Amino acid sequence: MLHLLIAIPILAAIAILLGLxxxxxxxxxxxxxxxxxxxxxxxxxxxxxxEQYQHVSSFLLAPEWGLSFxxxxxxxxxxxxxxxxLVAFAAIWVAPQPEKLERYPSLYYACLMFIVAxxxxxxxxxxxxxxxxxxxxxxxxxxxxxxxxGSGDRLVAxxxxxxxxxxxxxxxxxxxxxxxxxxxxxxxxxxxVKLQEMAMSGGIPQTPQxxxxxxxxxxxxxxxxxxFPFHTWAPSAYASAPAPxxxxxxxxxxxxGLYGLLRVALPLMPQAAHHWTNLLLFLLAGNILYVGLATxxxxxxxxxxxxxxxxxxxxIFLGIAAFNPLGLTGAALLMFAHGLSIAALFALAGAVxxxxxxxxxxxxxxxxxxxxxxxxxxxxxxxxxxxLPGFGNFAAELxxxxxxxxxxxxxxxxxxxxxxxxxALWGVVISAVYMLRGYRAAFLGETxxxxxxxxxxxxxxxxxxxxLLAVLLFAGFRPQYFVNLVTPTxxxxxxxxxx
Amino acid sequence: MNFLQNPxxxxxxxxxxxxxxxLLEAFxxxxxxxxxxxxxxxxxxxxxxxxxxxxxxxYLGVNQFFKSDSLAIFYKRxxxxxxxxxxxxxLEFRPILSRYIPAAGKNAGLGEFFALPVFTxxxxxxxxxxxxxxxxxxxxxxxxxxxxxxxxxxxxxxxxLEAGVKYLILAALSTGxxxxxxxxxxxxxxxxxxxxxxxSLKDLAPANETxxxxxxxxxxxxxxxxxxxxxxxxxxxxxxxGAPTPITAFLSVGSKAAxxxxxxxxxxxFLNVPATAGKLALVLTGLAFLTLIIGNxxxxxxxxxxxxxxxxxxxxxxxxxxxxxxxxxxxxxxxxSYYLAGxxxxxxxxxxxxxxxxxxxxxxxxxxxxxxxxxAPFLAFGMTVAxxxxxxxxxxxxxxxxxxxxxDAVESGQWLLVGTGVLTVAAGFYYYLKVVRAMYWNVAKNTxxxxxxxxxxxxxxxxxxxxxxxxxxxxxxxxxxx
Numbered sequence: 001m002l003h004l005l006i007a008i009p010i011l012a013a014i015a016i017l018l019g020l021x022x023x024x025x026x027x028x029x030x031x032x033x034x035x036x037x038x039x040x041x042x043x044x045x046x047x048x049x050x051e052q053y054q055h056v057s058s059f060l061l062a063p064e065w066g067l068s069f070x071x072x073x074x075x076x077x078x079x080x081x082x083x084x085x086l087v088a089f090a091a092i093w094v095a096p097q098p099e100k101l102e103r104y105p106s107l108y109y110a111c112l113m114f115i116v117a118x119x120x121x122x123x124x125x126x127x128x129x130x131x132x133x134x135x136x137x138x139x140x141x142x143x144x145x146x147x148x149x150g151s152g153d154r155l156v157a158x159x160x161x162x163x164x165x166x167x168x169x170x171x172x173x174x175x176x177x178x179x180x181x182x183x184x185x186x187x188x189x190x191x192x193v194k195l196q197e198m199a200m201s202g203g204i205p206q207t208p209q210x211x212x213x214x215x216x217x218x219x220x221x222x223x224x225x226x227x228f229p230f231h232t233w234a235p236s237a238y239a240s241a242p243a244p245x246x247x248x249x250x251x252x253x254x255x256x257g258l259y260g261l262l263r264v265a266l267p268l269m270p271q272a273a274h275h276w277t278n279l280l281l282f283l284l285a286g287n288i289l290y291v292g293l294a295t296x297x298x299x300x301x302x303x304x305x306x307x308x309x310x311x312x313x314x315x316i317f318l319g320i321a322a323f324n325p326l327g328l329t330g331a332a333l334l335m336f337a338h339g340l341s342i343a344a345l346f347a348l349a350g351a352v353x354x355x356x357x358x359x360x361x362x363x364x365x366x367x368x369x370x371x372x373x374x375x376x377x378x379x380x381x382x383x384x385x386x387x388l389p390g391f392g393n394f395a396a397e398l399x400x401x402x403x404x405x406x407x408x409x410x411x412x413x414x415x416x417x418x419x420x421x422x423x424a425l426w427g428v429v430i431s432a433v434y435m436l437r438g439y440r441a442a443f444l445g446e447t448x449x450x451x452x453x454x455x456x457x458x459x460x461x462x463x464x465x466x467x468l469l470a471v472l473l474f475a476g477f478r479p480q481y482f483v484n485l486v487t488p489t490x491x492x493x494x495x496x497x498x499x
Numbered sequence: 500m501n502f503l504q505n506p507x508x509x510x511x512x513x514x515x516x517x518x519x520x521x522l523l524e525a526f527x528x529x530x531x532x533x534x535x536x537x538x539x540x541x542x543x544x545x546x547x548x549x550x551x552x553x554x555x556x557x558y559l560g561v562n563q564f565f566k567s568d569s570l571a572i573f574y575k576r577x578x579x580x581x582x583x584x585x586x587x588x589x590l591e592f593r594p595i596l597s598r599y600i601p602a603a604g605k606n607a608g609l610g611e612f613f614a615l616p617v618f619t620x621x622x623x624x625x626x627x628x629x630x631x632x633x634x635x636x637x638x639x640x641x642x643x644x645x646x647x648x649x650x651x652x653x654x655x656x657x658x659x660l661e662a663g664v665k666y667l668i669l670a671a672l673s674t675g676x677x678x679x680x681x682x683x684x685x686x687x688x689x690x691x692x693x694x695x696x697x698x699s700l701k702d703l704a705p706a707n708e709t710x711x712x713x714x715x716x717x718x719x720x721x722x723x724x725x726x727x728x729x730x731x732x733x734x735x736x737x738x739x740x741g742a743p744t745p746i747t748a749f750l751s752v753g754s755k756a757a758x759x760x761x762x763x764x765x766x767x768x769f770l771n772v773p774a775t776a777g778k779l780a781l782v783l784t785g786l787a788f789l790t791l792i793i794g795n796x797x798x799x800x801x802x803x804x805x806x807x808x809x810x811x812x813x814x815x816x817x818x819x820x821x822x823x824x825x826x827x828x829x830x831x832x833x834x835x836s837y838y839l840a841g842x843x844x845x846x847x848x849x850x851x852x853x854x855x856x857x858x859x860x861x862x863x864x865x866x867x868x869x870x871x872x873x874x875a876p877f878l879a880f881g882m883t884v885a886x887x888x889x890x891x892x893x894x895x896x897x898x899x900x901x902x903x904x905x906x907d908a909v910e911s912g913q914w915l916l917v918g919t920g921v922l923t924v925a926a927g928f929y930y931y932l933k934v935v936r937a938m939y940w941n942v943a944k945n946t947x948x949x950x951x952x953x954x955x956x957x958x959x960x961x962x963x964x965x966x967x968x969x970x971x972x973x974x975x976x977x978x979x980x981x
Contacts (some may be wrong), residue, residue, distance in 0.1 A: 017876075061971070061972055061973070061974065062972075062973050062974050062977065063974075065973075066974075066976065103873075104872060104873075104939070107872070107939075132893065133893030133894055135899070136892060136893040136894075137893065137922075138892065139892070140883075140887060140892065140932075140935070143932060143935070144935075144939055147936060147939070147940045148939055148940055155940075159929065162932060163925050163928055163929055166890075166924065166925050166928040167921065167922075167924075167925035170891075170921045170924050170925065171921055173902070173905065174905060174909060174917055174921060175906055175910045177902075177906050178909050180906075181909055181910045183905065326883075488750060
């Protein structure tokens with residue numbers, strides 16, 4: 001089943017390159033993937049005492065290195081797979097018709113399918129090697145998508161994201177290699193399940209190097225997640241990328257790093273994670289305050305969205321830094337909810353650019369009048385992104401704040417985590433400021449004469465946006481459904497003895 | 500023992516093939532010369548297949564000067580495979596070649612272009628087996644001398660002649676260093692055989708240590724030239740750019756692989772002796788560091804594709820030196836061989852496509868690749884795979900090679916080299932993707948489709964398949980060392 005999930009997008013990409021009708025094939029493949037993922041989510045056994053990893057299959061590739069093609073899912077990876085399938089389906093849906101693309105129409109769709117395959121493979125892998133490799137699979141399609149079909153300063157943006165992410169991946173690779181080599185020689189393996197078992201039984205040796213290995217992995221993942229101060233690749237890349245690419249990258253691929261922290265870094269080296277908590281708190285405060293203020297200063301809708309997606313990573317890091325059930329659950333939920341909301345925002349911003357040819361606030365204003373549906377749904381997605389109750393983002397941010405603030409110290413003094421939480425709470429105000437300002441500048445006020453006859457979002461693309469918003473609302477009103485899904489994973493992460 | 504199972508048979512068969520080609524070329528003047536190419540391809544291919552039936556043996560011959568262990572056989576296969584593909588490229592390259600050769604008839608002067616690579620191949624195979632400094636020297640010279648001719652083969656091209664002269668002078672100089680180094684080592688140990696040198700090093704008088712290290716340093720200079728390591732890399736860009744493209748590929752893959760196996764065999768002796776190991780490892784670390792930095796940084800501003808590949812070849816020598824600097828007896832030969840096998844596949848693929856593009860566009864600047872994605876989608880795809888593999892993208896052979904190198908380096912705590920390596924890999928993504936950018940982002944003025952022969956297309960397909968297969972399923976390559 002999981003093999004199929006990875007194989008479908010790859011086969012679809014190859015078929016598209018060989019000349020099959022691009023849009024139909026891609027839509028069919030992503031729809032199939034969404035259906036399969038839903039089946040997996042419904043089938044997942046949530047009973048206490050059930051196996052954490054289900055649908056496990058393994059194929060030994062190189063016995064000497066302990067390397068195998070090992071797939072399997074637990075609640076957390078299912079949540080991420082669901083996010084991937086939803087965003088992929090919506091992204092293909094809002095992608096332009098192949099006839100409208102000037103160059104390489106089939107390559108455009110093939111690139112998108114490769115990104116989907118990379119993300120799916122990374123979330124379904126239980127082997128460090130393939131977990132890493134699948135993520136890299138998405139790098140070059142992103143490069144091509146921004147470079148060939150991007151807008152604005154696409155050359156700079158494409159180079160920046162590609163080199164930054166390549167560098168981040170190699171830092172990560174060094175960290176993973178060091179982790180692998182720090183194991184006793186007989187026990188060396190890339191198998192995440194075995195590694196987790198070893199961590200539970202204290203089989204992963206704690207040496208003076210362990211914190212440095214963790215730091216290497218944290219920075220590697222951090223670069224991929226746009227952790228402050230390694231975030232500069234993100235806003236420009238998302239601003240230049242075609243809408244479907246931005247949706248997939250900001251919505252799904254960036255979550256790979258966070259998923260990696262939860263899946264690999266925290267459970268295998270909890271002690272080292274505590275060692276660097278203060279550093280992480282400092283950096284995430286940078287994400288929320290520094291990047292937040294930079295977001296307010298943006299004069300274009302696309303760069304504002306890019307910066308905002310960087311800023312919101314700060315909350316997820318806060319949940320991870322909290323390192324307790326509430327915080328981690330909130331982080332997992334926010335990964336899901338943020339992915340959906342930012343994907344919807346980028347899709348709508350892309351539609352605006354397609355119609356007006358620009359995303360500068362100065363040129364817009366009053367766009368909601370000619371395009372009521374677009375204005376309304378953009379508003380909903382913006383509210384979700386701010387964290388208004390009723391949407392998944394709120395349901396996720398609340399436990400993060402509670403979890404992080406729960407780190408009470410001795411006496412009346414605040415702990416660093418609590419201070420970071422107070423700082424982070426201001427982030428909510430900051431998000432409200434820039435989102436509402438941005439919304440007002442683009443959609444409210446006087447309508448310029450040029451824009452009075454703009455067509456609204458075509459009724460054939462509306463369902464894609466509505467799908468994303470509906471799931472966001474579902475997550476807002478019934479967060480328990482997803483909490484139940486990830487709780488076993490979070491418990492397993494926290495069960496590893498830290499001492 | 501069955502004759503076919505004797506490892507010496509491989510070398511003899513290649514020698515016979517070379518002589519046969521020369522005879523045919525001399526006595527059959529009427530025929531189109533490409534039939535020589537086909538005979539050479541067939542013969543080399545046959546020997547390659549037969550190499551899977553020989554029994555590896557540790558030593559052969561009097562005084563243990565000839566090694567035929569599984570490592571030697573692996574490098575012989577690499578040499579055979581390289582030669583096979585170089586010959587295929589030579590067939591494709593023929594029209595460009597005859598443009599630069601003054602000739603009475605259309606066939607004149609082309610025959611040796613197919614015969615000489617076979618002799619080079621023999622030299623490379625010999626290098627893989629050589630276990631005695633005299634043998635190493637003789638086989639090295641066989642390779643170098645045949646390259647003198649091949650590099651300056653395009654007689655009317657000033658660039659080719661310049662490349663030939665540069666190679667001639669610098670190779671002769673480096674050979675001088677090499678021989679001088681051997682004499683110093685001989686002076687200390689009274690041996691030229693690597694095995695006996697190792698034996699006599701066990702009770703080395705401390706007074707002789709300096710002399711030995713001096714000799715070893717000179718040998719490193721000589722071999723550093725062959726593998727294109729900094730600071731002996733000066734000749735590489737000009738020679739690579741000027742030489743006929745198939746020969747550039749031959750230099751960059753065959754000569755480098757054989758150079759590394761010789762370097763491995765020599766270092767093995769000296770790194771197992773504590774007296775010399777520490778200082779030698781330091782020197783290797785320095786060489787690796789310099790080579791990584793120079794190769795990668797100088798590659799970034801290049802606009803000519805063959806020059807880019809020249810610097811890329813230096814950069815890859817850097818990664819291979821990292822593996823040598825992180826010496827670990829059991830691991831190092833496997834890392835080196837795996838890396839070189841991947842390097843062989845992707846570099847040959849890149850050069851093969853360059854030849855096709857050069858024939859259609861008249862040059863090998865990166866700008867000549869503009870719009871290749873539209874003009875020849877399959878070739879552009881093949882080139883993309885080659886570039887990504889060279890850059891070290893997962894699911895390709897290049898990634899697993901880098902993975903092994905970095906794994907060795909992390910394990911032996913070479914943090915300077917690891918840090919440098921991470922930065923240079925990121926730099927690599929920039930200059931390799933420049934080619935991808937040209938093929939897909941940029942638009943060509945001429946959008947006519949680029950034709951490629953069926954043989955070339957099939958070869959590209961096979962190489963792409965192998966790069967991806969070896970990148971995901973490494974076991975078949977690893978099994979060759981059992």
